[in-house]
Amino acid sequence: MNPAEWLARSAALHPGAPALMRGAEVLADYAEFARQAAGLGAALAARGLGPGARVAVFMTNRPEYLVALYAVWWAGAAVVPINAKLHPREAEWIIANAGAGAVILSEDVGADLRPEGVVRLSVDAAEFAGLLARDPLPAPAPMAGEALAWLFYTSGTTGRPKGVQITAANLVAAVLSYLADVDAVHPTDAAFYAAPMSHGAGLYNFMHVIRAARHVLPPSGGFDAAEILDLAPRLGDLHMFAAPTMVRRLVAEAKARGCRGAGIRTIVYGGGPMYLADIVEAVEVMGPRFVQIYGQGESPMTITALPRELVADRSHADWRARLASVGRAFSALEVRIAGADGRTLPPGEVGEILVRGPTVMQGYWRNPRATAETIRDGWLWTGDMGAMDGAGFVTLHDRSKDVIISGGTNIYPREVEEALLLHAAVAEVSVVGRPHPDWGEEVVAFVVCEPGQGADAATLDAHCREHIARFKRPKQYRFLAELPKNNYGKVLKTDLRRMLEEDA
Ligand code: AMP
Numbered sequence: 001m002n003p004a005e006w007l008a009r010s011a012a013l014h015p016g017a018p019a020l021m022r023g024a025e026v027l028a029d030y031a032e033f034a035r036q037a038a039g040l041g042a043a044l045a046a047r048g049l050g051p052g053a054r055v056a057v058f059m060t061n062r063p064e065y066l067v068a069l070y071a072v073w074w075a076g077a078a079v080v081p082i083n084a085k086l087h088p089r090e091a092e093w094i095i096a097n098a099g100a101g102a103v104i105l106s107e108d109v110g111a112d113l114r115p116e117g118v119v120r121l122s123v124d125a126a127e128f129a130g131l132l133a134r135d136p137l138p139a140p141a142p143m144a145g146e147a148l149a150w151l152f153y154t155s156g157t158t159g160r161p162k163g164v165q166i167t168a169a170n171l172v173a174a175v176l177s178y179l180a181d182v183d184a185v186h187p188t189d190a191a192f193y194a195a196p197m198s199h200g201a202g203l204y205n206f207m208h209v210i211r212a213a214r215h216v217l218p219p220s221g222g223f224d225a226a227e228i229l230d231l232a233p234r235l236g237d238l239h240m241f242a243a244p245t246m247v248r249r250l251v252a253e254a255k256a257r258g259c260r261g262a263g264i265r266t267i268v269y270g271g272g273p274m275y276l277a278d279i280v281e282a283v284e285v286m287g288p289r290f291v292q293i294y295g296q297g298e299s300p301m302t303i304t305a306l307p308r309e310l311v312a313d314r315s316h317a318d319w320r321a322r323l324a325s326v327g328r329a330f331s332a333l334e335v336r337i338a339g340a341d342g343r344t345l346p347p348g349e350v351g352e353i354l355v356r357g358p359t360v361m362q363g364y365w366r367n368p369r370a371t372a373e374t375i376r377d378g379w380l381w382t383g384d385m386g387a388m389d390g391a392g393f394v395t396l397h398d399r400s401k402d403v404i405i406s407g408g409t410n411i412y413p414r415e416v417e418e419a420l421l422l423h424a425a426v427a428e429v430s431v432v433g434r435p436h437p438d439w440g441e442e443v444v445a446f447v448v449c450e451p452g453q454g455a456d457a458a459t460l461d462a463h464c465r466e467h468i469a470r471f472k473r474p475k476q477y478r479f480l481a482e483l484p485k486n487n488y489g490k491v492l493k494t495d496l497r498r499m500l501e502e503d504a
Contacts, residue, residue, distance in 0.1 A: 001143060001145070001168060001172060002073055002074075002076065002140040002141060002142065002143035002168060003070075003073050003143075003149065003168065003171055003172075003206060004037065004041075004070050004073040004074040004140035005140050006206060006209045006210045007030075007033065007034050007037060007070050007074075007140075007209050008034055008038075008139060008140055010030050010034075010209055010210065010211075010212040011030040011031050011033065011034030011035075013212065014030050014187075014212040015029060015030055015031035016029050016030070016031065017029060017030045017187070017212045018214050019032070019033040019212075019214065019215060020032075020033055020063040020066065020067075020215055020217075021063075021190075021214055021215065021216045021217065022063060022216075022217050022219055023216070023217075023218070023219040023231060024231065024234050024235060027063055028063070030212055033066070033067065033070075034070075035132075035136055036067045036071075036132040037067050037070035037071045037074050038071075038074050038136030038137050038138075039071075039131065039132045039133055039134040039135070039136045040067060040068065040071030040074075040131050040132055040134070041070075041071040041072070041073075041074030041075040041136070041137045041140075042075075042134045042135060042136055042137045043071075043121075043131040043134050044071060044072065044075040044077065044102065045075045045076075045137060045141075046134075047101070047102065047119055048101070049072075049075055049077050049101045049102055049119070050075050050076045050077060050141055051076035051077065051141055051143070051147065052076075052077070053075075053077040053078070053101045054077060054078045054079075054080050054098050054099060054100045054101065054148070054151060055072045055075075055077050055078070055079060055080065055100055055101065055102045055103070055104065056079075056080040056081075056082055056091075056094065056095045056098065056100040056102070056103040056104070056118075057069065057072070057079055057080065057081050057082065057103070057104050057105075057198070058082040058084065058086075058091050058103055058104075058105040058106075058109060058110045058113060059084060059104065059105055059106040059109065059110070059123065059197075060084045060106055060108055060109055060221055060222075061084075061193050061194075061196065061197050061217055061218070061221055061222060062106060062123070062217055062221070063215075063217050064104075064106070064123040064128075065193075065197045065202070065217075066197075066205060066215055067132070068104040068123070069081075069202070069205070071104075072104075073140065073143070073149065074137055074140045074141070075137065075141060076140070076141025076142070076143055076147075077101075078147070078148040078149050078150065078151050079149065079150055079151070080094065080095070080098045080100050080151045080152075080153070080163075081150070081152060081197070081198035081199075081202060082094050082095075082153070082198055083153075083196060083198045083199070083409075083469075084106075084109045084196060084198060085196070085409075085469045085470070085471050086469050087467070087468060087469050088109075088110070088112045088113045089467075090161075090468070090469065091110070091113055092113065092115050093160070093161075094153050094161065094163075095115045095118055096115065097153075097160075097161075097163060097365070097366075098151055098153075098163055098365065100115075100118060101118065101119060102118060102119035102120070102121060103115060103118055103119070103120055103121070104121045104122075104123065105120065105121070105122055105123070106122070106123050106124055107122055107124040108124075110122070143168045144168070145167060145168055145169030145172070146167050146168075146169065146362070147167060147168050148165055148166075148167060148362075149166060149167055149168040149170070149171055150166035150170075150171060150203075150300070151163045151164070151165060151166070151365055152164045152166060152198075152199075152297045152300070154297050154298075154410070162364040162365070162367055162370055163364060163365030163366070163367070164297045164298050164361045164364060164365075165361050165362040165363055165364065165365055166300060166361055166362075167362055169358060170300070170358065170359050170360070170361065170362075171203070171206065171300075173302070173332055173357070173358035173359045174203065174300050174301050174302045174359045175206040175207055175210070176332070177301075177302045177330045177331065177332050177333075177359060178204075178207055178301065178302070179207060180330070180331050180332070181305050181307065181330050181331050182268070182291050182293060182305045182307060183239075183266050183268075183291055183307065183308065185207040185208060185210070185211050185213060185239070186211060186213065186237065187211045187212055187213055188213070188236070188237050189208060189211065189213040189214070189237045189238075189239050189265065190213065190214040190215075190216045190235045190236065190237055190238050190239065191204060191205060191208040191213060191214065191215050191216065191239050191240070192216045192218065192228070192231075192235075192238050192239065192240040193215070193216070193217055193218065193240075194218055194222060194223040194224075194228065194240055194241075194242065194246065195223065195240075195241050195242060195243060195246065195408070196409075199271075200241055200270070200271065200295065200300065200301050201240075201241040203300055203301055204239070204241050204268065204301070208239070214235070216231075216235060216238070218231075223242075223246050223249070225246075225249045225250045225252070225253035225254075226253055228240070228250060228264075229250070229253055229254060229257065229259060229261065231263075232261065232262065232263030232264045233262045233263040234263070235263060236263050237263070237265045238263055238264045238265060238266075239265055239266045239268075240264075240266070240267055240268070241267075241268045241269075241270075241271075242267050242268070242269050242408075243269070243270075243271045243272055243407060243408020243409070244269060244271070244272050244273065244274040244275075244278065244408060244440060245272075245407040245408055245438060245439055245440060246407075246408065247267065247269050247274070247278065247279075247282055247290075248278055248282075248438065249438075250267075250286075251278075251281060251282045251285050251286060254285050254286055255285050260285065260286050260287055261285075261286040261287070261289060264286070264289050265289065266289060266290075266291060266308075267286075267289050267290050267291070268290075268291050268292070268293055269290060269291070269292050269293075270292055270293040270294055270295065270301075270326075271405070271408040271409075272405040272408045272440050273396065273405070273440065274292065276320065276323060276324045279292075279311065279323055280323065283311065283312055287312075288308055288309075288311070288312035289308075290308065290311045290312075291305065291306065291307050291308050291311060292305065292306035292311060292326060292327055293305050293306075293326075293327075294326035294327065294394070294396070296382060296384075297361075298360065298361045298374065298380055298382070299333075299355050299357075299359045299360045299361065299380055299382075300359065301359075302330050302332075302333065302359040303326075303329070303330070303333065303335060303353070303355050303382070304325075304326045304327045304328055304329055304330065304335060304394050305326075305327045305328070305330060306322070306323075306325065306326065306327030306328075307327070310322055310323075310327065311323065318389075318391075318393075321389070321393070321395070322393050324395060325389075325393040325394055325395045325396075326386075326394050326395070326396055327393065327394065328391075328392040328393055328394070329392060329394070330357075330359075332357050332358055332359070333355055333356065333357035333358075333359065334355070334356045334357055335353065335354070335355050335388075335394065336353075336354050336379075336388070337349065337350070337351040337352070337353060337354070337386060337387060337388050337394075338351050338352055338354050338379075339351050339352075340352075342354075342376065342377065342379075345387075347387075347388060347389055347390045348387055348388075348389060349387060350385055350386065350387045350397050351385065351386075351387075352381055352382065352383070352384070352385055352386075353382045353384045353385070353386045353394065353396075354379040354380065354381055354382065355379065355380040355382060356378055356379045356380065360375070360380045361375075361380070363375060384396055385397045402414075402432075402493065404431075404432070404433035404441050404442075404443055405433070405440050405441055406433070406436070406439045406440060406441050406442055406443065406471070407439045407440065407471070408440070409471060411433075411443055411471070411472050413430070413431035413432065413433075413443075413493075414431075415468065415472065416431045416443060416445065416464070416468060416472055416473075416474065417429050417430065417431050417445075419463075419464055419467040419468045419472075420445060420447065420460060420463070420464065422463070422467060423455065423459075423460060423463045424450070424453070425449050425450055425453040425454065425455035425459075426447055426448075426449065426450070426455065426460070427448045427449055427450045427451075428447070428448040428482075428483055428491075429445055429446065429447050429448070430445075430446045430483055430491045430493060430496055431443060431444070431445050431446075431474065432444055432446070432493050432496050432497050432500070434476075434497075434500045434504075442475045442476075443472065443473065443474045443475055444474055444475065444476045444477075444478065444500060445460070445474035445476070445477050445478070446478045446479075446480055446483060446496050447460070447477055447478070447479050447480070448479075448480055448481065448482055448483055449479065456477075457476075457477040460474075460477055461473060461474075461477075478499075483496075484496065
C-alpha cells in the first residue's frame with residue numbers, strides 16, 4: 001500500500017487534529033497537512049513524476065520535510081532522502097545515480113545544488129506556496145507492495161554510496177513491527193525530530209501519522225538538550241529518536257538541572273553502540289523512558305529491539321548483559337548468527353548477524369554485484385558481528401565493515417582516505433576511529449607524505465572541506481614515515497589503533 005494512504009485516512013477522520021508544529025506553535029492540522037501534500041503531489045505528477053519515478057529530498061529538518069515526503073508518495077513516486085550534511089557534490093552524485101527526476105530542497109543546504117536536467121523545487125522560493133496550493137490529487141496513487149518507496153543511500157565502504165531499495169511493503173512491515181515489539185503510539189503523542197530526518201528519525205513519522213499524533217520540529221533545527229527539556233513539559237508525551245551521543249547530552253543536561261525529563265514519554269536510542277554505564281545512568285536520572293532498536297538502512301529500524309521494561313529491569317540475574325545487548329529479534333523477523341560458511345553458530349559464539357523477513361531491502365539500486373554479496377540465500381548479511389545468548393539477546397561485538405560511528409552517524413574510512421589522496425602532497429593514508437567519550441568515535445588520519453613534500457593538518461583540513469562533508473573530516477592528523485603493512489601490502493589498521501591506544 002501507499003504510505004500516503006495513512007495521511008489521507010488520518011486527515012479524513014481527524015481533520016482538525018494538530019499535525020505540523022514548530023516548537024509549541026501549531027502550523028497545520030491534519031486537513032491542511034494532507035492538502036499541502038496532495039497539492040505538491042499534483043505539481044510533481046504534472047511534471048511526469050508519478051509511479052516509477054524518483055524524487056530526491058535534500059533539506060534540513062523542517063515541517064516542509066514531511067510535506068515533501070508525503071507529496072512524493074501521494075504522486076506514487078519514490079523518495080530519495082539525502083543527508084543534509086553531505087557536500088552538494090555528494091548530493092549531486094546521489095541524484096544522478098538514483099536517476100531522480102526532481103529534487104525538493106531547502107536553500108540553507110541546497111543553494112549551490114543545480115543538477116542538470118533535474119527539476120529543482122525549493123521550499124524557500126516564492127513560488128513554493130503556489131505548488132502547495134495547487135488543485136490537489138484527490139487520492140494517493142495506488143502503490144503495490146513491491147513498489148520502490150524509499151531509496152536510501154548508505155555511505156559507501158568502497159568509495160561510492162549504494163542505494164538501498166526499500167519498498168512500500170518494507171515500510172509497512174517496519175511500522176507494524178515497531179507497534180508490535182517496541183512501543184505503543186497514542187493520538188496524544190508528539191513525535192519530535194531532533195535527529196536528521198533523512199535517516200531513521202524521518203521513518204518514525206509513520207506510526208504518528210497513523211494515530212493522527214503531532215509532529216514537532218525543534219525551533220533550533222536540530223538537537224539541543226536544553227530546548228528539549230524546556231519544550232517537553234509544554235508539549236507532553238514527547239517521542240524522539242536519539243543517537244547515543246544525544247542521549248548522553250540530554251542526561252547530562254537533565255542532571256545539571258535536577259530534572260527527570262518530564263513530558264518525555266519515549267526516547268528510542270540506536271544507530272551506534274550505547275555504553276552500559278551510560279544507559280544505566282540515563283535510566284537512573286530520567287526514569288523508564290528508553291527503548292533501544294538495532295537496525296540498518298538495509299532493514300530500516302528493524303532487526304532487534306530492547307523494549308522499555310527490559311531497559312529498566314534491574315531484577316533479572318542477567319540484567320547487565322541484557323542491557324548491554326541490542327535486544328531480541330523483532331517478531332516478524334528471523335535473526336541468526338552465522339559463520340563465514342553461513343551455518344548457524346551455537347549460542348554465545350561470535351559470527352555475522354543475518355536477517356530474513358519482510359523489512360529486508362530488495363537489494364542495492366542498479367548494483368547486482370553488491371546485492372549478491374549482501375543478500376545470500378534470502379538472508380541479509382548485515383556486516384555486523386555479534387553473538388546471541390540462549391534467550392535470544394544479541395550482543396554486537398565488532399563491525400566487519402570498518403565503519404566509524406561518530407555522533408550516531410556512519411563515516412566510512414575509505415571515503416575520507418580517497419578524499420585525502422587527492423591532495424598532491426599525500427602519498428598514502430589510512431583512516432581509523434578513536435574512542436571518544438562524547439561522540440562514540442572520532443576520525444583520525446595517518447598520513448605519509450610524498451618525498452620532499454610536506455603538508456600540515458591545517459592544509460589537509462582545508463582540502464577536506466573542498467571534497468567531503470564537514471562531519472567526516474579527521475579531528476587529528478598523524479604523520480608517519482610509512483604505514484604498518486602485512487605481507488600482502490595491506491595496511492594494518494589494528495596496529496594504527498594500537499598506536500592511538502598507547503598514546504592515550
Ligand atoms: P545505518 O545503515 O546508517 O542505519 O547504520 C547501521 C549500523 O549502525 C548497523 O549496521 C550497526 O553497525 C550500527 N547500529 C545500529 N543500531 C545500533 C545499536 N542499537 N547498537 C549498536 N550499533 C548499532
